[in-house]
Amino acid sequence: xxxxxxxxxxxxxxxxxxxxxxxxxxxxxxxxxxxxxxxxxxxxxxxxxxxxxxxxxxxxxxxxxxxxxxxxxxxxxxxxxxxxxxxxxxxxxxxxxxxxxxxxxxxxxxxxxxxxxxxxxxxxxxxxxxxxxxxxxxxxxxxxxxxxxxxxxxxxxxxxxxxxxxxxxxxxxxxxxxxxxxxxxxxxxxxxxxxxxxxxxxxxxxxxxxxxxxxxxxxxxxxxxxxxxxxxxxxxxxxxxxxxxxxxxxxxxxxxxxxxxxxxxxxxxxxxxxxxxxxxxxxxxxxxxxxxxxxxxxxxxxxxxxxxxxxxxxxxxxxxxxxxxxxxxxxxxxxxxxxxx
Amino acid sequence: xxxxxxxxxxxxxxxxxxxxxxxxxxxxxxxxxxxxxxxxxxxxxxxxxxxxxxxxxxxxxxxxxxxxxxxxxxxxxxxxxxxxxxxxxxxxxxxxxxxxxxxxxxxxxxxxxxxxxxxxxxxxxxxxxxxxxxxxxxxxxxxxxxxxxxxxxxxxxxxxxxxxxxxxxxxxxxxxxxxxxxxxxxxxxxxxxxxxxxxxxxxxxxxxxxxxxxxxxxxxxxxxxxxxxxxxxxxxxxxxxxxxxxxxxxxxxxxxxxxxxxxxxxxxxxxxxxxxxxxxxxxxxxxxxxxxxxxxxxxxxxxxxxxxx
Numbered sequence: 001x002x003x004x005x006x007x008x009x010x011x012x013x014x015x016x017x018x019x020x021x022x023x024x025x026x027x028x029x030x031x032x033x034x035x036x037x038x039x040x041x042x043x044x045x046x047x048x049x050x051x052x053x054x055x056x057x058x059x060x061x062x063x064x065x066x067x068x069x070x071x072x073x074x075x076x077x078x079x080x081x082x083x084x085x086x087x088x089x090x091x092x093x094x095x096x097x098x099x100x101x102x103x104x105x106x107x108x109x110x111x112x113x114x115x116x117x118x119x120x121x122x123x124x125x126x127x128x129x130x131x132x133x134x135x136x137x138x139x140x141x142x143x144x145x146x147x148x149x150x151x152x153x154x155x156x157x158x159x160x161x162x163x164x165x166x167x168x169x170x171x172x173x174x175x176x177x178x179x180x181x182x183x184x185x186x187x188x189x190x191x192x193x194x195x196x197x198x199x200x201x202x203x204x205x206x207x208x209x210x211x212x213x214x215x216x217x218x219x220x221x222x223x224x225x226x227x228x229x230x231x232x233x234x235x236x237x238x239x240x241x242x243x244x245x246x247x248x249x250x251x252x253x254x255x256x257x258x259x260x261x262x263x264x265x266x267x268x269x270x271x272x273x274x275x276x277x278x279x280x281x282x283x284x285x286x287x288x289x290x291x292x293x294x295x296x297x298x299x300x301x302x303x304x305x306x307x308x309x310x311x312x313x314x315x316x317x318x319x320x321x322x323x324x325x326x327x328x329x330x331x332x333x334x335x336x337x338x339x340x341x
Numbered sequence: 342x343x344x345x346x347x348x349x350x351x352x353x354x355x356x357x358x359x360x361x362x363x364x365x366x367x368x369x370x371x372x373x374x375x376x377x378x379x380x381x382x383x384x385x386x387x388x389x390x391x392x393x394x395x396x397x398x399x400x401x402x403x404x405x406x407x408x409x410x411x412x413x414x415x416x417x418x419x420x421x422x423x424x425x426x427x428x429x430x431x432x433x434x435x436x437x438x439x440x441x442x443x444x445x446x447x448x449x450x451x452x453x454x455x456x457x458x459x460x461x462x463x464x465x466x467x468x469x470x471x472x473x474x475x476x477x478x479x480x481x482x483x484x485x486x487x488x489x490x491x492x493x494x495x496x497x498x499x500x501x502x503x504x505x506x507x508x509x510x511x512x513x514x515x516x517x518x519x520x521x522x523x524x525x526x527x528x529x530x531x532x533x534x535x536x537x538x539x540x541x542x543x544x545x546x547x548x549x550x551x552x553x554x555x556x557x558x559x560x561x562x563x564x565x566x567x568x569x570x571x572x573x574x575x576x577x578x579x580x581x582x583x584x585x586x587x588x589x590x591x592x593x594x595x596x597x598x599x600x601x602x603x604x605x606x607x608x609x610x611x612x613x614x615x616x617x618x619x620x621x622x623x624x625x626x627x628x629x630x631x632x633x634x635x636x637x638x639x640x641x642x643x644x645x646x647x648x649x650x
Contacts, residue, residue: 143453146490156492158485158529170521174529178488179468180456186464215480223469223484 022059026052031060035068036324040089042276042288043096043327092282097327100289104334108294112137112145113152115290116177120164126283127173128256130161132267134176135260139183146177168212172253175222182225192228195220196235203247204240211251221254226261233262265302266310268295272303273311276322288323292331292338300338350375351387354395363402365636372415373643377607381417406595406637413603414644422447422455423462425600426487430474435561438568438583439600440471444486445572446579449493456487478519478562485528486569497537505530506542513553518563527569536574577609581616584625588632598633598641606647614645 018024026034030052037045037052056064065072065080071090072080103111112133119130134142146157153160157177165173195216202214211217221229237243244262248254259267268291274280275288295303304315311318319331345353350371357364357371372380387395399412413421422443429439444452459467472484505526512520526538542550551567571579580601587597605613617625629641 143490150492150494154492154494154496156490156529156531158489159492159531162525162529166521170525174485174525175488178485178490180453180466180488180490182460182464182466182469184460184464215476219472219480219484223466223472225466225469 018059018063023057024060024063025055025057026060031064031067034064038071038090040093040324042285042323043325044093045324046326096289097325097330100293100327100330103289103293108141109144109148112142113148116145116149116157117153120161122283127169127253130173131176131253131256132260135257136264139181143180169253171218172222172257175218176257179222184225185227187228187231192232192235196232196239199232199236200240208250221257229261265299265306268303269307269310272307272315276318288331292334296334296338297341300335301341304335304339347382347386350383351390354387355391358398358402365407368411369636369640369643372411373640373647377417380415384415406599407635407640410599410603410637410640413599418451419454419458420462421604423459426455426459426467427463427470430470433474435479436564438565440483440487441565441568442572445569446576449491453490479565481519482524482565485524489528492531494531495533497533499537502534502537502541505538506545509542509550510546518566532573539570539574577612577616580605580613581620584617585621588628593632602641602644606644610645610647
């Protein structure tokens with residue numbers, strides 16, 4: 001009776017036998033799903049693993065290993081060995097959800113303080129991350145991060161940054177992390193007109209190194225309020241026909257500064273796109289978690305709108321295509337929540 | 342010292358303004374003997390009770406130096422610093438040390454409160470006004486000084502103290518006083534760290550850094566650098582000097598006198614007085630008494646003795 005049942009089950013599942021005559025429990029579709037579950041690019045598909053791996057008998061696993069030559073390479077030893085690079089990748093991707101949870105649950109001040117530290121401890125340094133932190137947070141949010149930084153590291157952000165950069169980068173980055181900008185909307189139109197002319201003169205006429213030496217460009221970008229800078233950005237485009245960040249395209253840290261101060265949704269949608277592109281670096285990939293976690297309650301609607309406009313696909317759709325499992329579900333939940341705000 | 346209730350204080354102040362003339366003595370006897378926290382309460386209660394701002398009434402009723410010292414005293418410390426800093430940017434000259442004084446003698450927290458008060462009152466940041474009204478090397482030093490939120494811990498890294506003392510000595514020897522590392526060290530390091538660095542500087546190179554920064558007495562940037570060092574390391578000596586120069590000056594510099602007395606009365610006036618007596622063989626009270634008169638003098642003396650009794 002039991003024998004007949006087993007055959008029926010085998011027939012019902014349409015299971016085959018492999019070359020060696022061993023029973024295989026998984027279908028080719030399931031094998032492919034499993035391969036995908038292991039391959040990122042962002043996160044791992046835990047559900048597939050749970051459902052399929054549990055069914056696998058040794059023959060299934062051998063088939064699986066042979067079907068994924070870049071995860072398992074056929075070794076001289078006579079078995080399919082886990083590729084060590086892919087092993088590292090796999091470990092990271094398994095932890096991507098964990099890291100998102102940590103970032104989400106962490107106090108924003110601690111989170112930003114850690115990111116500031118990381119930005120200049122990495123090799124090569126991540127100036128755009130530092131600029132993002134200093135320029136897209138409100139004055140009080142970033143001040144909180146500065147206080148947290150002091151608690152965590154027994155030194156100020158200013159000291160930390162100043163000693164790790166020189167020249168123009170120092171002048172810009174130290175000013176950006178030190179300044180405590182006015183957050184109101186009051187602006188003086190006459191002053192804006194004058195300073196717009198100063199910027200135009202400095203940027204349109206000069207070579208890059210001269211723009212870097214121009215005290216007025218630095219002063220305006222590092223001390224004026226965000227509302228003021230957004231207004232000047234508009235006036236500049238009206239006056240000169242091109243926009244500030246285009247004209248500063250050659251000086252990346254200035255371009256990033258302008259983007260982060262004047263149009264964060266544009267900046268964020270760009271780094272989201274890069275994170276989900278074909279070959280991002282690990283740091284570029286991490287931006288996916290960071291942007292969603294830090295902007296969901298701030299300007300997710302604007303970011304999603306800009307993303308859709310610029311890249312022709314809704315943000316959620318791109319995330320669903322690029323991310324897997326719990327990580328994907330977590331990001332999508334946060335984005336949806338941001339859109340509903 | 343009288344311990345009136347806040348309501349009584351308000352009534353008395355209101356009475357002081359009533360009728361012809363003003364009862365300056367009454368104003369002094371109340372305000373000079375209240376802490377900034379108590380004065381804040383008085384202002385709030387006064388506004389609730391009479392619908393008017395005490396400061397505006399003081400401004401209406403009083404005049405000249407006496408008015409300035411009373412009004413400055415009645416402001417809360419953050420508002421006071423914001424007001425003085427704003428004034429300093431508008432009247433900025435390269436000999437003006439007020440910005441350095443405020444940026445370097447306040448604690449990080451006090452400076453932050455001043456910047457918040459500045460936003461509220463002037464609808465701009467202190468940084469943007471300082472940057473806008475200064476230029477060249479002065480801007481390169483002053484903007485970082487007013488922007489920084491220094492670490493306030495007492496820990497000192499001796500290896501760093503040595504290396505940074507060497508850097509300072511090197512740049513000063515090369516007369517590169519505006520070098521970005523000089524500015525970096527003075528504007529970002531904690532006060533404890535700077536003290537350690539400058540102690541090492543003196544032990545290793547023989548001179549106080551300020552002596553080495555005195556190569557050209559007419560150089561105003563060097564003067565500001567020296568003031569920066571002094572404010573960061575020995576504020577009581579810095580203030581003693583400001584007071585001494587203000588009093589000895591032909592005609593007295595009431596602006597400086599008022600500023601130092603009102604901003605330090607609740608902080609370190611006792612130490613400043615000791616320093617003054619050490620340096621000048623007369624007490625500060627005596628010097629003020631000789632050099633000023635009337636209600637202005639009375640208010641100054643009351644404030645200078647504020648912490649005593």
